[in-house]
Amino acid sequence: MPFFKYQGTGNDFVMIDDRSETFPASDQALIERLCHRRFGIGADGLILLRNDPDYDFRMIYFNADGAEGSMCGNGGRCIVRFAHDLNLFEGQTRFIAVDGEHTATVTDNDVSLKMSDVAAIGEQGNHVFLNTGSPHAVLFTDDLESTDVVAEGRAIRYSEPFSPGGTNVNFVQQTDQSSLYVRTYERGVEDETYSCGTGVTAAALAAHSQLGVAEPVAIRTLGGNLRVSFNQKPDGTFTDVYLIGPARRVFTGSCTI
Numbered sequence: 001m002p003f004f005k006y007q008g009t010g011n012d013f014v015m016i017d018d019r020s021e022t023f024p025a026s027d028q029a030l031i032e033r034l035c036h037r038r039f040g041i042g043a044d045g046l047i048l049l050r051n052d053p054d055y056d057f058r059m060i061y062f063n064a065d066g067a068e069g070s071m072c073g074n075g076g077r078c079i080v081r082f083a084h085d086l087n088l089f090e091g092q093t094r095f096i097a098v099d100g101e102h103t104a105t106v107t108d109n110d111v112s113l114k115m116s117d118v119a120a121i122g123e124q125g126n127h128v129f130l131n132t133g134s135p136h137a138v139l140f141t142d143d144l145e146s147t148d149v150v151a152e153g154r155a156i157r158y159s160e161p162f163s164p165g166g167t168n169v170n171f172v173q174q175t176d177q178s179s180l181y182v183r184t185y186e187r188g189v190e191d192e193t194y195s196c197g198t199g200v201t202a203a204a205l206a207a208h209s210q211l212g213v214a215e216p217v218a219i220r221t222l223g224g225n226l227r228v229s230f231n232q233k234p235d236g237t238f239t240d241v242y243l244i245g246p247a248r249r250v251f252t253g254s255c256t257i
Protein backbone atom coordinates (compact mmCIF):
# COMPACT_ATOMS: atom_id res chain seq x y z
CA MET A 1 0.00 0.00 0.00
CA PRO A 2 1.47 3.37 -1.01
CA PHE A 3 1.61 6.08 1.65
CA PHE A 4 3.08 9.52 2.25
CA LYS A 5 4.45 11.07 5.36
CA TYR A 6 3.88 14.77 6.18
CA GLN A 7 4.83 16.90 9.14
CA GLY A 8 3.75 20.29 10.41
CA THR A 9 6.00 21.76 13.12
CA GLY A 10 7.00 18.22 14.04
CA ASN A 11 3.45 16.85 14.40
CA ASP A 12 3.77 13.96 11.93
CA PHE A 13 1.19 12.00 9.98
CA VAL A 14 0.89 9.02 7.70
CA MET A 15 -1.11 10.36 4.77
CA ILE A 16 -3.08 8.08 2.47
CA ASP A 17 -4.74 8.95 -0.82
CA ASP A 18 -7.96 7.00 -0.27
CA ARG A 19 -10.05 8.46 -3.09
CA SER A 20 -10.76 4.84 -4.08
CA GLU A 21 -12.10 4.19 -0.53
CA THR A 22 -10.22 0.90 -0.25
CA PHE A 23 -8.33 1.61 3.00
CA PRO A 24 -9.73 -0.53 5.89
CA ALA A 25 -10.65 2.48 8.05
CA SER A 26 -12.35 0.41 10.75
CA ASP A 27 -9.23 -1.69 11.39
CA GLN A 28 -8.03 0.13 14.52
CA ALA A 29 -5.19 -2.34 15.19
CA LEU A 30 -3.79 -1.78 11.67
CA ILE A 31 -3.83 2.02 12.05
CA GLU A 32 -2.17 1.74 15.47
CA ARG A 33 0.52 -0.50 13.94
CA LEU A 34 1.16 1.86 11.02
CA CYS A 35 1.63 4.74 13.49
CA HIS A 36 3.89 2.73 15.83
CA ARG A 37 7.44 4.14 15.94
CA ARG A 38 9.12 0.71 16.33
CA PHE A 39 6.85 -1.72 14.51
CA GLY A 40 5.40 0.62 11.88
CA ILE A 41 6.01 3.81 9.91
CA GLY A 42 5.79 6.02 12.99
CA ALA A 43 3.43 8.98 13.34
CA ASP A 44 1.23 10.94 15.74
CA GLY A 45 -1.75 10.09 13.56
CA LEU A 46 -3.02 8.76 10.23
CA ILE A 47 -5.08 10.77 7.76
CA LEU A 48 -7.21 9.61 4.84
CA LEU A 49 -7.91 11.93 1.92
CA ARG A 50 -11.24 11.01 0.33
CA ASN A 51 -13.48 12.53 -2.30
CA ASP A 52 -16.54 14.49 -1.35
CA PRO A 53 -19.24 15.65 -3.79
CA ASP A 54 -19.45 19.16 -2.29
CA TYR A 55 -15.82 19.91 -1.44
CA ASP A 56 -12.30 19.60 -2.87
CA PHE A 57 -11.77 16.63 -0.50
CA ARG A 58 -12.73 15.07 2.83
CA MET A 59 -10.28 14.65 5.76
CA ILE A 60 -10.60 11.63 8.05
CA TYR A 61 -8.22 11.73 11.02
CA PHE A 62 -7.14 8.91 13.34
CA ASN A 63 -5.02 9.31 16.46
CA ALA A 64 -1.91 7.10 16.87
CA ASP A 65 -4.01 4.72 19.02
CA GLY A 66 -6.02 3.88 15.88
CA ALA A 67 -9.30 5.49 16.95
CA GLU A 68 -10.92 8.17 14.81
CA GLY A 69 -10.23 11.50 16.49
CA SER A 70 -11.71 14.95 16.65
CA MET A 71 -10.21 17.79 14.55
CA CYS A 72 -6.44 17.96 14.08
CA GLY A 73 -5.13 21.42 13.20
CA ASN A 74 -1.62 20.44 12.12
CA GLY A 75 -3.07 17.41 10.30
CA GLY A 76 -5.47 19.80 8.57
CA ARG A 77 -2.57 21.94 7.40
CA CYS A 78 -0.71 18.80 6.24
CA ILE A 79 -3.65 17.41 4.25
CA VAL A 80 -4.04 20.81 2.56
CA ARG A 81 -0.38 20.58 1.48
CA PHE A 82 -1.02 16.98 0.34
CA ALA A 83 -4.09 17.98 -1.69
CA HIS A 84 -2.04 20.78 -3.25
CA ASP A 85 0.74 18.29 -4.08
CA LEU A 86 -1.94 16.10 -5.74
CA ASN A 87 -3.06 19.15 -7.80
CA LEU A 88 -6.56 19.03 -6.31
CA PHE A 89 -6.67 22.84 -6.11
CA GLU A 90 -4.66 25.97 -6.77
CA GLY A 91 -4.33 28.79 -4.27
CA GLN A 92 -7.36 28.28 -2.06
CA THR A 93 -9.24 25.15 -1.03
CA ARG A 94 -12.45 24.26 0.76
CA PHE A 95 -12.68 20.87 2.45
CA ILE A 96 -14.77 19.00 4.99
CA ALA A 97 -13.51 17.47 8.25
CA VAL A 98 -15.12 16.00 11.35
CA ASP A 99 -15.87 19.47 12.80
CA GLY A 100 -17.28 20.89 9.57
CA GLU A 101 -16.07 22.99 6.65
CA HIS A 102 -12.58 24.52 6.47
CA THR A 103 -10.92 26.82 3.96
CA ALA A 104 -7.17 27.15 3.53
CA THR A 105 -4.53 28.85 1.42
CA VAL A 106 -0.99 27.74 0.63
CA THR A 107 2.26 29.57 -0.03
CA ASP A 108 5.66 27.99 -0.68
CA ASN A 109 6.36 27.85 3.05
CA ASP A 110 3.09 28.09 4.91
CA VAL A 111 -0.40 26.70 5.03
CA SER A 112 -3.03 28.99 6.54
CA LEU A 113 -6.00 26.99 7.80
CA LYS A 114 -9.30 28.49 8.89
CA MET A 115 -10.41 26.84 12.11
CA SER A 116 -13.94 26.51 13.51
CA ASP A 117 -15.39 29.47 15.40
CA VAL A 118 -15.04 29.19 19.18
CA ALA A 119 -18.14 30.26 21.08
CA ALA A 120 -16.74 30.47 24.57
CA ILE A 121 -13.79 29.95 26.83
CA GLY A 122 -15.06 28.09 29.85
CA GLU A 123 -13.83 26.29 32.91
CA GLN A 124 -13.83 22.62 33.71
CA GLY A 125 -12.88 21.80 37.29
CA ASN A 126 -10.38 24.61 37.90
CA HIS A 127 -8.90 24.51 34.41
CA VAL A 128 -9.43 26.88 31.50
CA PHE A 129 -11.14 24.75 28.86
CA LEU A 130 -12.20 25.29 25.26
CA ASN A 131 -12.97 23.35 22.12
CA THR A 132 -11.17 24.41 18.94
CA GLY A 133 -12.33 21.32 17.03
CA SER A 134 -10.75 19.18 19.75
CA PRO A 135 -11.06 19.62 23.52
CA HIS A 136 -8.22 21.49 25.24
CA ALA A 137 -7.37 22.36 28.84
CA VAL A 138 -4.98 25.34 29.05
CA LEU A 139 -2.66 25.91 32.03
CA PHE A 140 -0.43 28.97 32.36
CA THR A 141 3.05 28.66 33.84
CA ASP A 142 6.16 30.80 34.34
CA ASP A 143 8.58 27.93 33.89
CA LEU A 144 7.56 25.73 30.96
CA GLU A 145 11.05 24.32 30.45
CA SER A 146 10.95 22.41 33.72
CA THR A 147 7.26 21.39 33.56
CA ASP A 148 6.75 17.62 33.52
CA VAL A 149 4.31 17.73 30.60
CA VAL A 150 3.80 13.97 30.38
CA ALA A 151 3.14 13.32 34.09
CA GLU A 152 1.06 16.45 34.72
CA GLY A 153 -0.72 16.26 31.39
CA ARG A 154 -1.64 12.62 31.82
CA ALA A 155 -3.06 13.24 35.31
CA ILE A 156 -5.37 15.99 33.98
CA ARG A 157 -6.23 14.08 30.78
CA TYR A 158 -7.75 11.23 32.81
CA SER A 159 -9.16 13.38 35.63
CA GLU A 160 -12.84 13.39 36.57
CA PRO A 161 -14.08 16.70 35.09
CA PHE A 162 -13.02 15.53 31.62
CA SER A 163 -14.14 11.93 31.73
CA PRO A 164 -15.12 9.86 29.89
CA GLY A 165 -13.75 11.48 26.69
CA GLY A 166 -10.66 13.04 28.24
CA THR A 167 -8.91 16.17 27.02
CA ASN A 168 -5.67 17.37 25.48
CA VAL A 169 -3.61 19.45 27.91
CA ASN A 170 -1.58 22.55 26.98
CA PHE A 171 1.04 24.19 29.18
CA VAL A 172 1.54 27.81 28.17
CA GLN A 173 4.17 30.43 29.00
CA GLN A 174 3.83 34.02 27.81
CA THR A 175 7.19 35.12 26.38
CA ASP A 176 6.31 38.56 24.99
CA GLN A 177 3.42 40.98 24.42
CA SER A 178 2.11 38.75 21.64
CA SER A 179 4.17 35.54 21.98
CA LEU A 180 3.74 32.22 23.71
CA TYR A 181 5.70 29.04 24.24
CA VAL A 182 3.37 26.03 24.27
CA ARG A 183 3.88 22.34 25.08
CA THR A 184 1.03 19.85 24.69
CA TYR A 185 0.10 16.45 26.09
CA GLU A 186 -2.07 14.83 23.41
CA ARG A 187 -4.79 12.33 24.14
CA GLY A 188 -4.89 9.51 21.60
CA VAL A 189 -1.11 9.73 21.32
CA GLU A 190 -0.85 9.60 25.15
CA ASP A 191 2.40 11.52 25.11
CA GLU A 192 3.80 14.98 24.57
CA THR A 193 3.92 15.77 20.84
CA TYR A 194 6.24 18.32 19.20
CA SER A 195 3.27 20.53 18.37
CA CYS A 196 -0.53 20.45 18.41
CA GLY A 197 -2.44 22.79 16.08
CA THR A 198 -5.82 22.84 17.82
CA GLY A 199 -3.80 23.12 21.07
CA VAL A 200 -1.82 26.22 20.11
CA THR A 201 -5.06 27.73 18.77
CA ALA A 202 -6.69 27.10 22.16
CA ALA A 203 -3.61 28.52 23.92
CA ALA A 204 -3.70 31.70 21.80
CA LEU A 205 -7.42 32.35 22.38
CA ALA A 206 -7.17 31.60 26.11
CA ALA A 207 -4.04 33.76 26.53
CA HIS A 208 -5.75 36.63 24.69
CA SER A 209 -8.81 36.56 26.93
CA GLN A 210 -7.10 35.70 30.25
CA LEU A 211 -3.75 37.53 29.97
CA GLY A 212 -4.47 40.16 27.31
CA VAL A 213 -1.90 38.70 24.90
CA ALA A 214 -2.11 40.70 21.65
CA GLU A 215 -3.44 39.27 18.38
CA PRO A 216 -1.94 37.90 16.11
CA VAL A 217 -0.20 35.52 18.50
CA ALA A 218 3.19 33.99 17.67
CA ILE A 219 3.69 30.55 19.18
CA ARG A 220 6.85 28.54 19.69
CA THR A 221 6.46 24.77 20.02
CA LEU A 222 9.08 22.04 20.36
CA GLY A 223 8.79 21.47 16.59
CA GLY A 224 8.78 25.06 15.31
CA ASN A 225 6.78 28.25 15.07
CA LEU A 226 3.09 28.85 14.35
CA ARG A 227 0.87 31.92 14.21
CA VAL A 228 -2.77 32.29 15.22
CA SER A 229 -4.87 35.22 14.06
CA PHE A 230 -8.52 35.79 14.95
CA ASN A 231 -11.33 38.24 15.50
CA GLN A 232 -13.36 38.50 18.70
CA LYS A 233 -16.95 39.67 18.48
CA PRO A 234 -18.54 41.82 21.23
CA ASP A 235 -20.37 38.75 22.54
CA GLY A 236 -17.00 37.04 23.07
CA THR A 237 -17.20 34.61 20.13
CA PHE A 238 -13.95 34.06 18.24
CA THR A 239 -14.37 34.09 14.46
CA ASP A 240 -11.95 34.11 11.52
CA VAL A 241 -9.53 31.96 13.49
CA TYR A 242 -6.50 31.06 11.35
CA LEU A 243 -3.67 28.65 12.16
CA ILE A 244 -0.62 29.47 10.05
CA GLY A 245 2.72 27.73 9.63
CA PRO A 246 4.82 25.25 7.67
CA ALA A 247 3.62 21.80 6.54
CA ARG A 248 5.56 19.56 4.21
CA ARG A 249 5.99 16.11 2.71
CA VAL A 250 8.95 14.27 4.21
CA PHE A 251 8.77 10.95 2.40
CA THR A 252 6.90 8.67 0.07
CA GLY A 253 6.78 4.93 0.65
CA SER A 254 5.01 1.64 0.39
CA CYS A 255 4.13 -0.49 3.39
CA THR A 256 3.72 -4.22 3.62
CA ILE A 257 1.84 -4.56 6.90
Ligand SMILES: N[C@H](CCC[C@H](N)C(=O)O)C(=O)O
Binds near residue numbers: 011070188
Ligand atom coordinates in the same frame (compact mmCIF):
# COMPACT_ATOMS: atom_id res chain seq x y z
N1 LIG B 1 -2.42 17.01 16.84
C1 LIG B 1 -3.73 17.54 16.60
C2 LIG B 1 -4.73 17.29 17.65
C3 LIG B 1 -5.34 15.96 17.48
C4 LIG B 1 -6.45 15.81 18.46
C5 LIG B 1 -6.35 14.61 19.27
N2 LIG B 1 -5.12 14.38 19.98
C6 LIG B 1 -7.55 14.46 20.15
O1 LIG B 1 -8.15 15.43 20.62
O2 LIG B 1 -7.93 13.32 20.37
C7 LIG B 1 -3.68 18.99 16.19
O3 LIG B 1 -2.70 19.42 15.59
O4 LIG B 1 -4.64 19.72 16.43
